[in-house]
Amino acid sequence: MSGLRVIPAWRHGQERLYVYGEDGTNIAWYDREASRVNLLRESSREAVLAALGPFVTGEFTVGPPPVPTPVELARLSLHPDDDLAPNRPGEALLIALDREPAAPRRLRTDPRRKDLAAQQRVGEALDALEPAGWRVLHSVPLPGGDRIHHLLIGPGGLFAVHVLPARRQRVRLSDPDPLLRRARTDASRASFALTAEVRAALILMDPASLELPPPPPRHVRVLPFTDLPALTHPAALLKPADVEALHAMSRDRSTWSHV
Known part of the structure; x- marks a missing residue:
C-alpha cells in the first residue's frame, strides 16, 4: 500500500498522528501519550508503520484501537x-x-x-x-x-x-x-x-x-x-x-x- 498521508491533529490537548489511505479514509493513528499505534486495518500494518517511521521514536505498541467508552x-x-x-x-x-x-x-x-x-x-x-x-x-x-x-x-x-x-x-x-x-x-x-x-x-x-x-x-x-x-x-x-x-x-x- 502506497500513498499514505500522515496528518497531525490535537484531541483533548494531546497530539495524534492520523494515517489516511489513498481514498481519504482513516486507517490508523499514533497516540503519543499512550505510545501506541491504533490500527483500523490489520492488513495495512506494514505500510502504516513505514509511513509513521519518520515521526515515531522510542518503544511503542501496535494493535486495534481500544473499545470506545459510552461517552465516546x-x-x-x-x-x-x-x-x-x-x-x-x-x-x-x-x-x-x-x-x-x-x-x-x-x-x-x-x-x-x-x-x-x-x-x-x-x-x-x-x-x-x-x-x-x-x-x-x-x-x-x-x-x-x-x-x-x-x-x-x-x-x-x-x-x-x-x-x-x-x-x-x-x-x-x-x-x-x-x-x-x-x-x-x-x-x-x-x-x-x-x-x-x-x-x-x-x-x-x-x-x-x-x-x-x-x-x-x-x-x-x-x-x-x-x-x-x-x-x-x-x-x-x-x-x-x-x-x-x-x-x-x-x-x-x-x-x-x-x-
Missing part, C-alpha cells in the same frame, strides 16, 4: 448538525455579521464587533484550559434566540460564562441589574438542561474600574478578564469521567431544546 459512543452517534463542539467563540455573531454586515458608511463601529472581539478573547483563554482537564463549549443556543456565550466544564464544576465588553468604562454592578439577572438566568437554564449545578460568571473585558457595592451580587462571579484564572481554582468537584460525560451531554443540541 454517544459522541460518535451525534449527527454533525447537532454537535455544538465545533462552535467558535461568538459563533452567532460571526454568522449575523456575515449575513447582515454593517452599512459601509456607518460612522460608528458596529457594536456587534466589540461583542465578538470580547467573546473571542475569552473563548481563547478558556480553550487554553483544556490541558488542565477543562472542556468548553461556545455560543450554546437556547430556545428563544438566546445564547450562553461559553459553557465551561472541568474539575471545579460548571460555569455559564457571559462576556461584557467594557473597554475604558467604569462599571458599577449591584442587584437588581439586567446583566446580573441575565447571567443567573443562563446558569439556571443550563442547570435545568444538564440536571447539574451550573454557576453564573460575568467576565468584563478591559474595564477602567469595577465596583461591586455591598452586598455582593447573588450567585454570580463577577471578574475582569485579567482575573479569569481565578474562576478555575475552586476545590475539585468533578472527576475526569464526570467532566467528559457532562461535556458529551452538553454538546448535543437536543439537550438545550426545552429549557
Whole structure:
C-alpha cells in the first residue's frame, strides 16, 4: 500500500498522528501519550508503520484501537448538525455579521464587533484550559434566540460564562441589574438542561474600574478578564469521567431544546 498521508491533529490537548489511505479514509493513528499505534486495518500494518517511521521514536505498541467508552459512543452517534463542539467563540455573531454586515458608511463601529472581539478573547483563554482537564463549549443556543456565550466544564464544576465588553468604562454592578439577572438566568437554564449545578460568571473585558457595592451580587462571579484564572481554582468537584460525560451531554443540541 502506497500513498499514505500522515496528518497531525490535537484531541483533548494531546497530539495524534492520523494515517489516511489513498481514498481519504482513516486507517490508523499514533497516540503519543499512550505510545501506541491504533490500527483500523490489520492488513495495512506494514505500510502504516513505514509511513509513521519518520515521526515515531522510542518503544511503542501496535494493535486495534481500544473499545470506545459510552461517552465516546454517544459522541460518535451525534449527527454533525447537532454537535455544538465545533462552535467558535461568538459563533452567532460571526454568522449575523456575515449575513447582515454593517452599512459601509456607518460612522460608528458596529457594536456587534466589540461583542465578538470580547467573546473571542475569552473563548481563547478558556480553550487554553483544556490541558488542565477543562472542556468548553461556545455560543450554546437556547430556545428563544438566546445564547450562553461559553459553557465551561472541568474539575471545579460548571460555569455559564457571559462576556461584557467594557473597554475604558467604569462599571458599577449591584442587584437588581439586567446583566446580573441575565447571567443567573443562563446558569439556571443550563442547570435545568444538564440536571447539574451550573454557576453564573460575568467576565468584563478591559474595564477602567469595577465596583461591586455591598452586598455582593447573588450567585454570580463577577471578574475582569485579567482575573479569569481565578474562576478555575475552586476545590475539585468533578472527576475526569464526570467532566467528559457532562461535556458529551452538553454538546448535543437536543439537550438545550426545552429549557
